[in-house]
Amino acid sequence: MTEATTSTPPSPPSGDRPARARSWWGWGWADAHPGDAECAELGALVPGTLARPLPVPRIADLGIGAPAVAPPGALAHLVTADPAARAARAAGKAYRDVIRALRRRPGRVPDLVARPARDQDVADLLEWAAERNVAVVPYGGGSSVTGGVEYRGDAHRAVLSLDLTALDRVLEVDATGRAARIQAGMYGPALEDALRPHGLTLRHFPQSFEFSTLGGWLATRAGGHYATGRTRIDAFTQSLRVVTPAGTSESWRLPSSGAGPSPDRLFLGSEGALGIITEAWMRLQERPRHKASAAVSFTDFGAALEAVRALAQSDLGPANCRLLDAGEAALAGASRDGSAVLVLGFESATAPVEDRLALAVGLARSHGGRTETPTGGGGAPDTAVDAWRSAFLRMPYLRDGLARMGAVVETFETAATWDRVPALIEDVRTEVAAAALRTTGHPPMVNCRLTHVYPDGAAPYFTVVAAGRPGNEVAVWDELKSVAAEVLHRHRATITHHHAVGRDHRPSYDRQRPEPFALALRATKRALDPAGVLNPGVLVDTP
Amino acid sequence: MTEATTSTPPSPPSGDRPARARSWWGWGWADAHPGDAECAELGALVPGTLARPLPVPRIADLGIGAPAVAPPGALAHLVTADPAARAARAAGKAYRDVIRALRRRPGRVPDLVARPARDQDVADLLEWAAERNVAVVPYGGGSSVTGGVEYRGDAHRAVLSLDLTALDRVLEVDATGRAARIQAGMYGPALEDALRPHGLTLRHFPQSFEFSTLGGWLATRAGGHYATGRTRIDAFTQSLRVVTPAGTSESWRLPSSGAGPSPDRLFLGSEGALGIITEAWMRLQERPRHKASAAVSFTDFGAALEAVRALAQSDLGPANCRLLDAGEAALAGASRDGSAVLVLGFESATAPVEDRLALAVGLARSHGGRTETPTGGGGAPDTAVDAWRSAFLRMPYLRDGLARMGAVVETFETAATWDRVPALIEDVRTEVAAAALRTTGHPPMVNCRLTHVYPDGAAPYFTVVAAGRPGNEVAVWDELKSVAAEVLHRHRATITHHHAVGRDHRPSYDRQRPEPFALALRATKRALDPAGVLNPGVLVDTP
Numbered sequence A, B: 001m002t003e004a005t006t007s008t009p010p011s012p013p014s015g016d017r018p019a020r021a022r023s024w025w026g027w028g029w030a031d032a033h034p035g036d037a038e039c040a041e042l043g044a045l046v047p048g049t050l051a052r053p054l055p056v057p058r059i060a061d062l063g064i065g066a067p068a069v070a071p072p073g074a075l076a077h078l079v080t081a082d083p084a085a086r087a088a089r090a091a092g093k094a095y096r097d098v099i100r101a102l103r104r105r106p107g108r109v110p111d112l113v114a115r116p117a118r119d120q121d122v123a124d125l126l127e128w129a130a131e132r133n134v135a136v137v138p139y140g141g142g143s144s145v146t147g148g149v150e151y152r153g154d155a156h157r158a159v160l161s162l163d164l165t166a167l168d169r170v171l172e173v174d175a176t177g178r179a180a181r182i183q184a185g186m187y188g189p190a191l192e193d194a195l196r197p198h199g200l201t202l203r204h205f206p207q208s209f210e211f212s213t214l215g216g217w218l219a220t221r222a223g224g225h226y227a228t229g230r231t232r233i234d235a236f237t238q239s240l241r242v243v244t245p246a247g248t249s250e251s252w253r254l255p256s257s258g259a260g261p262s263p264d265r266l267f268l269g270s271e272g273a274l275g276i277i278t279e280a281w282m283r284l285q286e287r288p289r290h291k292a293s294a295a296v297s298f299t300d301f302g303a304a305l306e307a308v309r310a311l312a313q314s315d316l317g318p319a320n321c322r323l324l325d326a327g328e329a330a331l332a333g334a335s336r337d338g339s340a341v342l343v344l345g346f347e348s349a350t351a352p353v354e355d356r357l358a359l360a361v362g363l364a365r366s367h368g369g370r371t372e373t374p375t376g377g378g379g380a381p382d383t384a385v386d387a388w389r390s391a392f393l394r395m396p397y398l399r400d401g402l403a404r405m406g407a408v409v410e411t412f413e414t415a416a417t418w419d420r421v422p423a424l425i426e427d428v429r430t431e432v433a434a435a436a437l438r439t440t441g442h443p444p445m446v447n448c449r450l451t452h453v454y455p456d457g458a459a460p461y462f463t464v465v466a467a468g469r470p471g472n473e474v475a476v477w478d479e480l481k482s483v484a485a486e487v488l489h490r491h492r493a494t495i496t497h498h499h500a501v502g503r504d505h506r507p508s509y510d511r512q513r514p515e516p517f518a519l520a521l522r523a524t525k526r527a528l529d530p531a532g533v534l535n536p537g538v539l540v541d542t543p
Helices: A036-044 A073-078 A083-088 A095-102 A119-132 A188-198 A214-220 A263-267 A301-313 A326-331 A354-365 A383-404 A421-440 A473-490 A506-512 A515-528 B036-044 B073-078 B083-088 B095-102 B119-132 B188-198 B214-220 B263-267 B301-313 B326-331 B354-366 B383-404 B418-440 B473-490 B506-512 B515-528
Strands: A112-114 A135-139 A159-163 A170-174 A179-183 A237-244 A247-250 A276-283 A290-298 A320-324 A340-348 A408-413 A445-454 A457-466 B112-114 B135-139 B159-163 B170-174 B179-183 B237-244 B247-250 B276-283 B290-298 B320-324 B340-348 B408-413 B445-454 B457-466
Touching (some): A036 A383, A083 A112, A095 A383, A095 A408, A095 A473, A119 A159, A179 A188, A237 A263, A247 B515, A301 A320, A301 A445, A301 A457, A421 A445, A473 A506, A515 B247, A515 B515, B119 B135, B119 B237, B119 B276, B170 B188, B214 B276, B237 B263, B290 B301, B301 B340, B301 B354, B301 B457, B340 B354, B383 B408, B418 B473
Parallel strands (some): A135 A159, B135 B159
Antiparallel strands (some): A179 A276, A237 A276, A320 A445, A408 A457, B170 B179, B320 B340
């Protein structure tokens, strides 16, 4: 098993092209990373960064040794101890993970990587792990930015990374009820490619879409790209198949049910701690035929928030309703005059959406918004909208370029009710900026956008770029993260809206979660995973 | 504590009117029940029923004795052993409950009825119950039609009915985020009365609205009146406060969160088996200002199903999309020519809805539907729509009139994916009709309507009216219910879409639920209710 096959999404259908290599230490494709010169340009924008980029790390320098455990005999064909495969699965893709790899102190390298080909393999591997007390860390696209795929427990325990990407097929399509049975290891693009001939789409596009899998979306309750309506993966889940050490759970395919607490809702968000999701029946949609978008500028961010609230509380249902603060808009090239920018988009497979866009723009204008281009849709989206889209997809690569310059970059997101949103955003800006200045001696950039809006609240997403302290970037990151978490907690805003809990958010999660629910979760963990092999350290601890 | 105060919803705000008395044995208001003459007319429509109505039963004839347990000292002021209060809480309002009361063999009469005034009372009562091994049956409006409020366990165990209707206030309104903190014991009308001055509505209208409470809706995952979009109570739940024997669970007010499995989703649908929901922050809506409705007739029910599927898979989002089969339409006075009737309604607080109605009617016509009145909305809804609405609200009273004539009446509902819906409906009709004929010697009426539609399926609702076997009506009902449950199971349709599991659906629920989820639920029950006092027999058994 070579590095190329273990760390690359399935090849595109035109199989002649050479497989493109994934970066083992950073985001996405290795060849999409900024080169040394671009890194230096990026670094020049952030005071207090390095003069030259850190070199791209090499696996050979990590000194990965022999695994502490031998692969199970009958399952040996599924398992590799190849250092490259193991290094690529030592951690996720948080800034913390990237900078540690750059500094050649990556997360705990797993002893073995297994790639099961069917459910029974998963069950067999779990049984073997329970017998040998091996920790099992489920692994999809590996795009976790919260320490979700990095074992941090007892150093003496052997660790198996359970890579599910060989479960990569659409098994059945129900065109009548618009649903498909899909294996959990499918990457976003392959999944959409397989549905396209049916005229259908899952229409779930998290920022990590290209490098994350259905199983990861389900296990982390991923938020999709769309601002309102059905956007979280939960809403698209018709039924789940989950292999647990206590047996396989398969819920019925139902459009809705009132029969007891929902079984699927136990596994959605369980982050690999209660079972391994191997497949799901997912609700699909017809591809939208009608689209229209517009950008609206606001001088006053507070007024923009009010406009967005009015939109969220209307029944217009924008597909995109993304509010960029002045800093975020400038960075994305969506604004040059210090305005906040609201990116509005409507989509429908049923009927034209220009009327809804016009009503939405009207509502935004009544709250002080300005449109510079004529509104209305069709083929020519607004420049600000385009600018935003390109910046959005390039962002994680730029982050890694900044990391190579020793800058500290963090993104985090939350959700809160509308009454708390303005003060929450203000406090995050002020307190994180103060912490960065205090810790690094340089003023940071703290930008905010609203990614998702609800009638009762919104999901603010923050991007922080700060100077590092050479060699101590992780400590700076930890400090900023902890200050941010305290602000969120004070405002009773959730520790995560779509980045999952993982290990990085665990302390905050423990404070957010009601104690009787923690009791229930611990009891459930003991019932389904009595040996405690599943993703130890995630969600609950069972001694 | 008199019967009037223990079995009556809060008086309307104009407190001068005398409190209207609830029926202790049948649905709703005692004075709304059909009289003997109307009962006889109803009975004449069903072959094989009695010549004269069964008399209205009297509590005095039940011979209710002294309770088997004394009320807890410090809590005595909250507790009554009054026979009338106890008789009214012996069972819910299923046909099975009504006919047993008419035959003077009601469900197990609880020993005591407690009406806690605050959360601490609930906690104290649970603690006392655990010490004395008293079964606690939570009770809201008592409208359960699935045996949800009737203790059926060990006859020697004392039973406390925990009536939550003294927790009957809106405690806080957040106008900015459109949410309110509401106590669980509020009846539907009182709740809407309290929200109206704020221009807001919960907009959750189950058929039982007048006689059910917020806590009951939450504990049973009630389905509201609206056909598409946010209609189930789950979607309106922002956070829950739940008193469990292991402590009080209070989730944060969040518009959305991706932090682990949702705590609220554990208690939604828990039917009193895991804790007592005492209050909730609920998401509210602006009252709709724009409405339009129309009725569309179909000669072919199969074509009507296709039309409804097309509507459900569009993004038009009808508030009402109720398909009545020929029998149901005739019964409701919505059709006189043997057509199936589709009742369509649109509502919005934002913008006029005539365009959406026109698109929907166009879609229905393209599937063979006929509109007899001009479509379009405003103030004059269609006659078929009006006819349907009145029949809908009167239905449970007519059922009790039929029960007094010894007829057997059952309603049950399910949900299934579209590919299964046509055969499912056909099989229920055929097999339930055959069972009724076999059991009673008379052909029954079996009608069907679709109450809720989803892109991936629909919720068929069945009404069965059959002859009884005098004195053995319960056996006939049990037989029809069991035949229906088998058909649903064979088609992998849920045992309940909005009637809850209770005790009547428990065997089917046990077959529907994945076994690992049952393990999780049992473990949770043991963790939160170690003494097993909470609604024993519901959802899970813990020895």
